[in-house]
Amino acid sequence: TSSLRNSVRYRQFLLSSASNYTVASYLRSLTLHPHLAGTEPSSETVRYVESHFRDLGFETHSIRYDALLSYPKYASLTARLPNGSVVQIPLSENVEGVVNPYHAYSPSGTAYGVAVFVNYGRDEDYRTLAAMGVTVAGCIAVARKGEFPRSVVVAKAEANGVKGVLLYTDSDGYRQGFERGTVMRGIGDPLSPGWAAIDGAERLNLNDSEVLRKFPKIPSMPLSAEAAEIILSSLDTASVPPEWRDTTVKLGTAAVGPGGPTYLNFTYQAEKKIATIHNVLAVIKGLEEPDRFVIMGNHRDAWSFGAVDPNSGTAALLDIARRFSLLRKLGWSPRRTLLLCSWDAEEFGMIGSTEWVEQNIVNLGTKAVAYLNVDCAVQGPGFFSGATPQLDDLLHEVTAQVEDPDVKGATVYDTWTATNGIGNIERLGALNSDFAAFVQHAGVPSIDVYYGRDFPVYHTAFDTYDWMASYGDPLFHRHAAVGSIWGLLALRLADDLILPFSYVSYANQLQAYRDILNDILDGSVSLQSLSTSIHEFKSAAEEIEKEAKRLREQETFTAVALFQTRALNDRLMLAERGFLDVDGLRGHTWFKHLVYGPSSDYESALAYFPGIADAISESMKMNQSEGQGVIQHEIWRVVRAITRAAAALKGELS
Amino acid sequence: TSSLRNSVRYRQFLLSSASNYTVASYLRSLTLHPHLAGTEPSSETVRYVESHFRDLGFETHSIRYDALLSYPKYASLTARLPNGSVVQIPLSENVEGVVNPYHAYSPSGTAYGVAVFVNYGRDEDYRTLAAMGVTVAGCIAVARKGEFPRSVVVAKAEANGVKGVLLYTDSDGYRQGFERGTVMRGIGDPLSPGWAAIDGAERLNLNDSEVLRKFPKIPSMPLSAEAAEIILSSLDTASVPPEWRDTTVKLGTAAVGPGGPTYLNFTYQAEKKIATIHNVLAVIKGLEEPDRFVIMGNHRDAWSFGAVDPNSGTAALLDIARRFSLLRKLGWSPRRTLLLCSWDAEEFGMIGSTEWVEQNIVNLGTKAVAYLNVDCAVQGPGFFSGATPQLDDLLHEVTAQVEDPDVKGATVYDTWTATNGIGNIERLGALNSDFAAFVQHAGVPSIDVYYGRDFPVYHTAFDTYDWMASYGDPLFHRHAAVGSIWGLLALRLADDLILPFSYVSYANQLQAYRDILNDILDGSVSLQSLSTSIHEFKSAAEEIEKEAKRLREQETFTAVALFQTRALNDRLMLAERGFLDVDGLRGHTWFKHLVYGPSSDYESALAYFPGIADAISESMKMNQSEGQGVIQHEIWRVVRAITRAAAALKGELS
Ligand SMILES: [Ca+2]
Ligand SMILES: [Ca+2]
Ligand SMILES: [Zn+2]
Numbered sequence A, B: 001t002s003s004l005r006n007s008v009r010y011r012q013f014l015l016s017s018a019s020n021y022t023v024a025s026y027l028r029s030l031t032l033h034p035h036l037a038g039t040e041p042s043s044e045t046v047r048y049v050e051s052h053f054r055d056l057g058f059e060t061h062s063i064r065y066d067a068l069l070s071y072p073k074y075a076s077l078t079a080r081l082p083n084g085s086v087v088q089i090p091l092s093e094n095v096e097g098v099v100n101p102y103h104a105y106s107p108s109g110t111a112y113g114v115a116v117f118v119n120y121g122r123d124e125d126y127r128t129l130a131a132m133g134v135t136v137a138g139c140i141a142v143a144r145k146g147e148f149p150r151s152v153v154v155a156k157a158e159a160n161g162v163k164g165v166l167l168y169t170d171s172d173g174y175r176q177g178f179e180r181g182t183v184m185r186g187i188g189d190p191l192s193p194g195w196a197a198i199d200g201a202e203r204l205n206l207n208d209s210e211v212l213r214k215f216p217k218i219p220s221m222p223l224s225a226e227a228a229e230i231i232l233s234s235l236d237t238a239s240v241p242p243e244w245r246d247t248t249v250k251l252g253t254a255a256v257g258p259g260g261p262t263y264l265n266f267t268y269q270a271e272k273k274i275a276t277i278h279n280v281l282a283v284i285k286g287l288e289e290p291d292r293f294v295i296m297g298n299h300r301d302a303w304s305f306g307a308v309d310p311n312s313g314t315a316a317l318l319d320i321a322r323r324f325s326l327l328r329k330l331g332w333s334p335r336r337t338l339l340l341c342s343w344d345a346e347e348f349g350m351i352g353s354t355e356w357v358e359q360n361i362v363n364l365g366t367k368a369v370a371y372l373n374v375d376c377a378v379q380g381p382g383f384f385s386g387a388t389p390q391l392d393d394l395l396h397e398v399t400a401q402v403e404d405p406d407v408k409g410a411t412v413y414d415t416w417t418a419t420n421g422i423g424n425i426e427r428l429g430a431l432n433s434d435f436a437a438f439v440q441h442a443g444v445p446s447i448d449v450y451y452g453r454d455f456p457v458y459h460t461a462f463d464t465y466d467w468m469a470s471y472g473d474p475l476f477h478r479h480a481a482v483g484s485i486w487g488l489l490a491l492r493l494a495d496d497l498i499l500p501f502s503y504v505s506y507a508n509q510l511q512a513y514r515d516i517l518n519d520i521l522d523g524s525v526s527l528q529s530l531s532t533s534i535h536e537f538k539s540a541a542e543e544i545e546k547e548a549k550r551l552r553e554q555e556t557f558t559a560v561a562l563f564q565t566r567a568l569n570d571r572l573m574l575a576e577r578g579f580l581d582v583d584g585l586r587g588h589t590w591f592k593h594l595v596y597g598p599s600s601d602y603e604s605a606l607a608y609f610p611g612i613a614d615a616i617s618e619s620m621k622m623n624q625s626e627g628q629g630v631i632q633h634e635i636w637r638v639v640r641a642i643t644r645a646a647a648a649l650k651g652e653l654s
């Protein structure tokens, strides 16, 4: 039923049934009202997605969790400028129905102190300030949003004795926009670490030390560029480094006036509460292998209207559901089970997807083939993607079959690879969308795709349908293209007789990581065992590709041959689990993946092997031999992870 | 090829090809010399087993590890009796080639002090002594071996300030025999916790704190009953409780004489060293499902000649190999892969099997169907067994097909169940044979079978072929019966189209545990969530049994039907993994199983739910609400484990 010839036909039909018109109408419906997680308007989007799936004839589930969310109750910020005038700084965009700007999980508090510009709030920025003779302890930091998470900015400020943090985002347009966001450390419901926040489940106490360490101790807020400028333009920043000046906000340069420095009085009142959230799932049962899962996911909750973030992705998901229902009318059933998932409360820390992964950990750990994430499907022009490396080749193949929405006659692949001949694929070690729990906790091979990046209305009240229709994707062709890519990835993974995974690509990536690590360590610690393990992994990868080739060419479908195919696919599926370590990353043991995951040191030169990255940072504070010992031990853990992945690829007991 | 009819024929042939003659000859060959792990004579047994497997035509592997073992260099013990005489206490059985009596991993040391009889060395024994006004701190304890591990006896002595421990075993015969044994805490190579001690692997330093906590800090030794009597008969034990008097060693009763109490001078010199050990494996590849593993295992290393422990089991394993090779000549190939494993260094702490489980954790975790252990196959009359509960029914079925070796016309099942109508099956939470890593670290459903128990030559130099031929199993019929049971269990698990697992039995067992826990807690902590999770697990168990019945009756063998069978079997196989918790037991996190595993409190009334057992003990030292909180949290962890197992049985994502 899913023979090669039919599969090709279904794929062609999937592509030809793309529709920018329907995807636009879904987006309009989803973005009529702001729909922050845990609020009433959010339930409307649950019902909308649910009935869309149901009306198309899919088995549909709504899964409820009760998670600790955080909302603003009150905020005020006044500045006493050097000239003596007192200014009330605006803390709202004044858009009806949109939650006031805030940082979710910021504590309530009042802070009074001198305003200091701390650039991105990195360690090196505080070192620069110290060298300039600026004391930040007791002050209120004004920082601009850089590459690393808000929670880290606040934590570093806290560590430097800062009393409150105001975080603005550089932007040329939309200078009244405030970038909301979470400052929680880690992901998932903070009261149920490691297990699902289902009805009646255990919940940690709010003052449990494991809970408290997830939240900052000082209050923080987002600022608009406009609001930040009121403060920063009043400061004496004559002596800050030139790099600090490439901000879109005007910095003051006059020496501090007769009134002295600028004093800020900042108050924030938060409400933490257990709120109800819902994931919505559509299930298309696999015909031959219903117990193998290909999972597509996108979050539904938004800080405001969510036209870009995340409902451009939701619209694409709903359109794929529509296309899949047409395929079913043509007689298609996937070989493996397909799930279309609409997650809730991503903005608070990937809560909906994380709780679901925790709830299903045994079945996902042994039966999930891949997770395909789309968050902001369209932010602007240009294709971007992230993946665990065994899926690189598939991304190339699939993008070569989809027309570029902006360049006539070219495929997405052509345009994507035009600049440097290869498609740049990010890795999935960050905590910035719903793939995090799948990759970093469950070891499920994953992909993330999107169009455009760095859009100006990010997390503001101005992320509306109108913005999308005016700037992001006026013709909705990019939405259609993301849908085609996402749908085709899912079809390939659900229908291919042999899973379209290449671990040689993974081996090469690991080898490249080893080489960079080698440069960083500069011979101070041996990488012999790491090289050996990568070599072993690569051999296993090459061997299984040969086996896969033989099986693809095989024509017989005896019971023995069917089981051979299944066994090979299981090895391909399970190899990623080998990278998980049961003990997890030191200091944040929930994260089990030793190649991709969050390091504590966000400024590390290593963007992978997070345990090694942290060991290198820690080693700086130790004597040489102790430091090398800590690094060596973390390298050993990675060596064993790679060896486990190789063993899973080989599939045999030694 | 392995259709139902043929399977029955193969099973009948397996039974009819039993041979007490061959099994006796294997035992004689294996027990010609003492073969302590890591010593040269031990390599001879490696070669013997290896060539046996090879000669039968099986794919055979020898797998090497380098593990930290421990050997005695010197020991002496002198007593100054109350009458003033000084006696050299014999510390050897004087049998050529047998290692001198010792406790593996006891530290070297000299202790001088008053001898005190501490009964079994339990907490309650020390409390009794304290109530009698006896100070044990600074003394040398003479203890008799009770139910709990040597390492615990020594640890409790250490905690009470004792300077050295002499441990004898009650016995009516063989009163010159010394019971050797290990005093390591935990299992596996102490230098590679969590990973395999393969060539070139990371090894912790001997003074790493994680290594040090595995070893006692005070020296200890086994004593023969004869040697113990020299000391104990000299002591004033007039006031010890009557229960302490049911020892086979004569206790002194006269008040301490003119010379005062008995003083002991005890010296022990140990050598810890990294030694080479070998597991030997024979692999019989499955025809349809080569990637599903049924594993039979027995250890090969012995403290002395090992006729009972463990080579009665090795002889049975070799005889099963012989029988399987005959089956192969009849055309048999198992449906699933069968492994026959001969483990090394079990006596030091299940080291060979544990290292292998650590090495193969990813493949075992996802693909091992069951582990079938036999340690001392024959210790005397009477059938005994242990199992994870989903295998209870299979044990009943299989024993009903094997003739009782001692009772004509009866089956093993008949005799086994004659006393109380049911066959008593132990559970596998202890650390006393090679199933420990399989069950408690990897969550593999397991069985352990043996004939007889409590044999007098246990771990002594007198565990010889002659003892077996004279007392243990003169006709070797019990060996043949164990072989038949073990082989038939393996055949059923390897060949049955639907795995012969019953989780209803597991659910009932959990329910019984809940009821006992309820009695212990007496309403102080709610068990509502535990009851709910067991109920959910039981429903899932009943549902899958219905599904299994339908599939067994189904006659078609389409691709879809084949995959249905595989999917059902996978659910049955993986449900046990649900009981694993990634964080493991507090204080010994390597142990991941929350139903069966070692509790720190060996005197707990709970012989399962080790985390709850420990929480109950700890709660004694806390105020009421704090104590209840700790217990409640451990109950929650068990609830989630049972819920995970239920989810694995259901096999669907929620
Ligand atoms: Ca949770
Ligand atoms: Ca080890
Ligand atoms: Zn988003």
Ligand SMILES: [Zn+2]
Pocket: A309, A347, A459
């Ligand atoms: Zn967002």
Ligand SMILES: [Zn+2]
Pocket: B299, B309, B310, B346, B375, B376
């Ligand atoms: Zn044994």
Ligand SMILES: [Zn+2]
Pocket: B309, B347, B459
């Ligand atoms: Zn033993």
